[in-house]
Amino acid sequence: MTSRSREKRRTAPAGGKTYAFQLFVAGNESNSTQARDNLARLCREYLTGRHEITIVDVLKDAATAYTHHVLVTPTLILIKPLPKVLLLGNLSDTRHVLAALRLIGGKQ
Amino acid sequence: MSSRKAPFRKPQIKGAAAEELVHALRTHQVDAIVGERHIMLVRLKQAEEDLELSRNQLRALTASLLSIRENERIVIAREIHDELGQALTCLQLGLSWIAGKVTARQQPVQDKVRSLAALVTTMIRTVQRIADELRPGVLDELGLVKALKSEARKFTGYTGTPCKFETNMGKTGCSREESIAIFRIAQAALTNVARHAEASKIMMSLMDGKTHFVLTVHDNGKGITREQISGAQSLGIIGIRERVLALKGSLNIRGSKTTGTTLTVRIPRPRILLSHRPVSS
Numbered sequence: 348m349t350s351r352s353r354e355k356r357r358t359a360p361a362g363g364k365t366y367a368f369q370l371f372v373a374g375n376e377s378n379s380t381q382a383r384d385n386l387a388r389l390c391r392e393y394l395t396g397r398h399e400i401t402i403v404d405v406l407k408d409a410a411t412a413y414t415h416h417v418l419v420t421p422t423l424i425l426i427k428p429l430p431k432v433l434l435l436g437n438l439s440d441t442r443h444v445l446a447a448l449r450l451i452g453g454k455q
Numbered sequence: 456m457s458s459r460k461a462p463f464r465k466p467q468i469k470g471a472a473a474e475e476l477v478h479a480l481r482t483h484q485v486d487a488i489v490g491e492r493h494i495m496l497v498r499l500k501q502a503e504e505d506l507e508l509s510r511n512q513l514r515a516l517t518a519s520l521l522s523i524r525e526n527e528r529i530v531i532a533r534e535i536h537d538e539l540g541q542a543l544t545c546l547q548l549g550l551s552w553i554a555g556k557v558t559a560r561q562q563p564v565q566d567k568v569r570s571l572a573a574l575v576t577t578m579i580r581t582v583q584r585i586a587d588e589l590r591p592g593v594l595d596e597l598g599l600v601k602a603l604k605s606e607a608r609k610f611t612g613y614t615g616t617p618c619k620f621e622t623n624m625g626k627t628g629c630s631r632e633e634s635i636a637i638f639r640i641a642q643a644a645l646t647n648v649a650r651h652a653e654a655s656k657i658m659m660s661l662m663d664g665k666t667h668f669v670l671t672v673h674d675n676g677k678g679i680t681r682e683q684i685s686g687a688q689s690l691g692i693i694g695i696r697e698r699v700l701a702l703k704g705s706l707n708i709r710g711s712k713t714t715g716t717t718l719t720v721r722i723p724r725p726r727i728l729l730s731h732r733p734v735s736s
Binding site for chain 1: 472475476478479480482483484485486487488489494496
């Protein structure tokens with residue numbers, strides 16, 4: 348609880364910008380499911396009402412993955428605000444993910 | 456204008472992204488690798504490993520079951536032979552005693568005793584055969600080679616199809632487990648030949664190679680199909696395979712309509728460790 352509130356305090360003011368994500372997953376594989384859940388939680392906590400998530404299942408739509416040069420799943424791409432950010436893994440390291448998405452002020 | 460698809464461009468991965476990828480792979484956070492032509496599920500490897508583990512456990516269980524079954528057979532064979540055999544022998548002696556007491560005027564009683572004695576003799580033979588099938592005494596008493604010779608002889612006797620046996624092995628070649636396994640494999644192979652091959656000649660051999668014992672059963676029958684070899688219904692072959700795997704051996708079955716079927720089992724010889732202890736004078 349403590350760490351979560353500290354992260355919230357250090358959250359960079361997003362200034363009403365909408366965050367658009369594209370999450371590449373492989374069906375219901377465990378890391379993909381975790382990434383889905385973690386992203387939904389992060390958006391709920393830090394970007395309430397200011398996010399768009401597009402889920403791409405590479406098992407059904409590999410072409411989109413090729414287009415975006417996605418190598419592995421799960422992969423999260425922050426489409427906007429620019430610059431684009433690419434994150435690999437199940438997004439379980441909240442601090443790292445928030446820092447990469449510029450939602451908190453850098454890695455400790 | 457060319458209608459050909461644009462060639463797939465290899466994604467460039469450098470610096471932080473490369474680090475990110477290595478970290479994700481190391482921490483097992485990757486589910487699938489997206490390739491040019493297909494998606495390779497990383498978890499598939501894990502599933503295969505789990506499957507192999509499960510297979511090995513099943514094999515160990517089968518080996519244990521086979522061993523339990525052999526031991527049970529020994530006990531049942533002994534009980535049948537000792538208890539039932541003893542009782543029938545007593546019965547036969549009793550009937551002989553009665554036959555001795557019956558006078559010439561008691562012809563119907565004499566006939567009855569004689570027929571009962573004949574019946575008891577048949578029963579004794581049956582008991583001996585059942586005990587022998589459960590646990591061939593010849594395997595314990597005279598060893599594998601004599602047991603296989605006897606099996607080939609019996610096969611010829613029962614089926615009328617000549618079964619030759621040859622070997623280069625001495626009396627003490629295999630361990631007890633190996634002897635039982637090879638003997639049961641040979642029995643199962645001969646049963647299969649008798650049931651399915653329609654052969655007129657069978658050749659069985661047991662060879663002692665440098666690294667392996669090799670059992671071969673060849674018949675000149677109608678051959679065997681791949682489906683029959685690997686089919687779930689081929690219980691005889693499944694049993695043979697399980698016994699072979701329990702001894703870390705290999706099984707090869709080849710069949711053709713013209714040349715018949717050849718079953719080859721290779722069982723690795725146990726490694727003998729030689730000690731090099733200095734000999735004190």
